[in-house]
Amino acid sequence: MKQIKVRFAPSPTGPLHIGGARSALFNYLFARNRQGKMVLRIEDTDLERSSPEYEREIIESLSWLGIDWDEGIDVGGENGPYRQTERLDTYQRYVDRLLRSGHAYHCFCTEEELARERQALLEKGEIVAYSGKCRDLSPEERDRKLRQGLVPTVRFKVVPGEEIVVHDLVRGTVTFDSSEIGDFIIVKSDGIPTYNFAVVVDDHEMGITHVIRAEEHLSNTPRQLLIYRALGFEIPEFAHISLILGKDRQKMSKRHGATSIMQYRESGYLPEAVFNFLALLGWSPEGEQEIMERDEIIGKFSLSRVAKNPAVFDLDKLNWLNAQHIKRKSMKELGELVRPYLESSPYWHRVEQMDQATYEVLIEAVRERIVCLVDVVKEVETFLAPPQYDADTLSKLEKPEVRGMLKGFLEHLPEQLDLEQARTFMKGLPKALQLPAKQVYMPIRLGLTGSPQGPELPYLLVVMGVPEVRQRLGRFI
RNA sequence: GGCCCCAUGGUCAAGUGGUUAAGACACCGCCCUUUCACGGCGGUAACUGGGGUUCGAAUCCCCAUGGGGUCACCA
Numbered sequence: 001m002k003q004i005k006v007r008f009a010p011s012p013t014g015p016l017h018i019g020g021a022r023s024a025l026f027n028y029l030f031a032r033n034r035q036g037k038m039v040l041r042i043e044d045t046d047l048e049r050s051s052p053e054y055e056r057e058i059i060e061s062l063s064w065l066g067i068d069w070d071e072g073i074d075v076g077g078e079n080g081p082y083r084q085t086e087r088l089d090t091y092q093r094y095v096d097r098l099l100r101s102g103h104a105y106h107c108f109c110t111e112e113e114l115a116r117e118r119q120a121l122l123e124k125g126e127i128v129a130y131s132g133k134c135r136d137l138s139p140e141e142r143d144r145k146l147r148q149g150l151v152p153t154v155r156f157k158v159v160p161g162e163e164i165v166v167h168d169l170v171r172g173t174v175t176f177d178s179s180e181i182g183d184f185i186i187v188k189s190d191g192i193p194t195y196n197f198a199v200v201v202d203d204h205e206m207g208i209t210h211v212i213r214a215e216e217h218l219s220n221t222p223r224q225l226l227i228y229r230a231l232g233f234e235i236p237e238f239a240h241i242s243l244i245l246g247k248d249r250q251k252m253s254k255r256h257g258a259t260s261i262m263q264y265r266e267s268g269y270l271p272e273a274v275f276n277f278l279a280l281l282g283w284s285p286e287g288e289q290e291i292m293e294r295d296e297i298i299g300k301f302s303l304s305r306v307a308k309n310p311a312v313f314d315l316d317k318l319n320w321l322n323a324q325h326i327k328r329k330s331m332k333e334l335g336e337l338v339r340p341y342l343e344s345s346p347y348w349h350r351v352e353q354m355d356q357a358t359y360e361v362l363i364e365a366v367r368e369r370i371v372c373l374v375d376v377v378k379e380v381e382t383f384l385a386p387p388q389y390d391a392d393t394l395s396k397l398e399k400p401e402v403r404g405m406l407k408g409f410l411e412h413l414p415e416q417l418d419l420e421q422a423r424t425f426m427k428g429l430p431k432a433l434q435l436p437a438k439q440v441y442m443p444i445r446l447g448l449t450g451s452p453q454g455p456e457l458p459y460l461l462v463v464m465g466v467p468e469v470r471q472r473l474g475r476f477i
Numbered sequence: 478g479g480c481c482c483c484a485u486g487g488u489c490a491a492g493u494g495g496u497u498a499a500g501a502c503a504c505c506g507c508c509c510u511u512u513c514a515c516g517g518c519g520g521u522a523a524c525u526g527g528g529g530u531u532c533g534a535a536u537c538c539c540c541a542u543g544g545g546g547u548c549a550c551c552a
Contacts, residue, residue, distance in 0.1 A: 011552045046551050111550065118549080125478045128548050153550055171482070180480055180548085188550040195552045219481055219547045242483075242545090249544065280501090284490055288500055307483095307490075310545060314488045317502045327515085368515045426511080441511035453513030 004036030005209045011043040012055035015260035018313060019214060019244045019252050021065060022278045026241055027212045028067045029301040039206055040072030042083045045192050061261035065271050066294055079206040084198050091193040094201050094231060095154055103230040104186060106152035107134040108145050129182025154187035164222040169239040170306050176222040184223055196223045204233040212239045239303055241282055242310040252313060268341060268373025273322040281311045291324050323371045335363045338376045345377045347384040358463060361419050365459035383463045387450035387472060397476050402443045407477050408433045409444060415466055422458035447473045
């Protein structure tokens with residue numbers, strides 16, 4: 001059987017966002033599941049908007065997610081270069097071929113007049129397509145315009161009245177009428193090919209067998225099919241996956257808040273959680289299992305289980321998945337992951353002073369409570385920030401019986417204790433003080449942090465340290 | 478507006494002619510617990526509508542409706 005080869009071909013005109021990442025992911029999963037190859041190609045033919053910074057960010061985002069590729073930018077390969085602006089001579093060869101075979105022609109219409117015509121058609125509610133004005137220019141006319149210094153575009157000639165059939169792995173058979181497609185531009189006046197042309201040439205040259213991309217490209221496909229045919233290329237399989245929508249059910253875009261992959265990284269989402277979440281958006285595994293690691297997903301992935309309907313991005317579920325993946329981390333791993341966030345905390349100097357054992361107690365205390373890694377910053381404040389007491393809390397703490405209890409607590413409190421000892425100590429405390437549990441624990445908590453909620457008391461004692469416990473409670477005695 | 482795609486709870490989503498129509502997130506309740514959270518148990522909640530086809534439709538067909546995409550010298 002022929003080896004499968006897919007590609008992800010972003011244009012570096014912005015950061016990698018959720019939708020793009022999902023396209024990349026599905027390509028990756030498909031390739032890895034079928035022992036195929038993955039290509040990363042940069043489609044930078046939009047000179048105005050492309051930038052090397054975005055290209056770098058996209059690559060970094062993919063790498064962070066754990067998506068890698070066998071051929072392409074950064075890793076090279078036998079079909080390079082993998083940046084479209086570096087492949088202009090290749091496109092030129094095929095343009096010449098189309099020009100010679102009569103499949104394409106030079107067009108001298110200006111952008112202004114085209115925009116006017118398009119607007120008029122749109123208003124009349126007619127099919128918006130190029131008029132074909134320059135289609136039958138005589139060689140003499142063409143040469144004259146060229147001599148006048150007019151810079152032409154190259155258009156692909158579309159024969160109307162023809163049925164164009166797209167066979168799509170997720171959508172089935174989709175039929176288009178060529179009459180709805182006007183002659184379209186394949187080379188811009190700056191000599192750079194357009195997407196519809198370059199994508200066909202590259203996919204062919206690079207031996208792509210499966211084109212997996214977002215549904216917004218479906219209506220481009222008939223144009224590309226025409227080019228495949230004119231050039232005599234073998235047609236790959238297509239799979240158009242449905243879009244990811246925002247809460248407002250519109251295509252995901254910058255308007256929807258955090259949308260770039262890097263933003264998720266910065267907020268402390270784990271790459272394996274984002275990977276897991278994205279895989280579940282538009283695809284579902286056969287079993288019931290939802291929390292999965294990369295290799296499990298690769299093993300289960302198949303295009304036949306990709307849904308046709310668009311999916312709304314659900315942050316709640318991502319959050320839940322992230323918390324689940326955090327719980328799967330070992331203390332040691334989590335301690336490392338969380339450190340950069342703690343470094344930005346105003347209490348970092350305190351954390352820095354902790355010995356390894358105390359640090360791990362801190363991590364353990366916080367582990368079940370955080371959804372994103374950044375949440376540690378807030379959590380750590382419970383332990384280290386100077387407590388704030390509101391009036392209500394103060395009135396509770398200043399009762400005489402509470403004062404007596406706290407006094408007893410401090411008298412019994414050892415000077416030094418680890419987590420196990422703290423647990424035992426706290427457990428036995430009500431008995432030692434001869435008080436019911438509810439009269440003991442909550443006042444201590446309030447006195448220590450000013451808040452009725454937070455990690456279990458033994459954690460508080462260990463992380464805070466006995467001296468600070470004494471100091472915080474001292475004012476209530 | 479033309480063309481194209483899509484349509485199961487608030488969201489993700491299983492389901493491919495016969496099911497009490499799964500499961501997950503979110504929400505609500507109970508339990509666990511020295512608090513909150515975690516966790517456990519339970520609950521509310523869906524086949525867009527109308528026609529067909531069929532002994533029988535969430536599943537097949539048609540129409541309507543709704544949502545989305547696309548109509549660039551952007552990809």
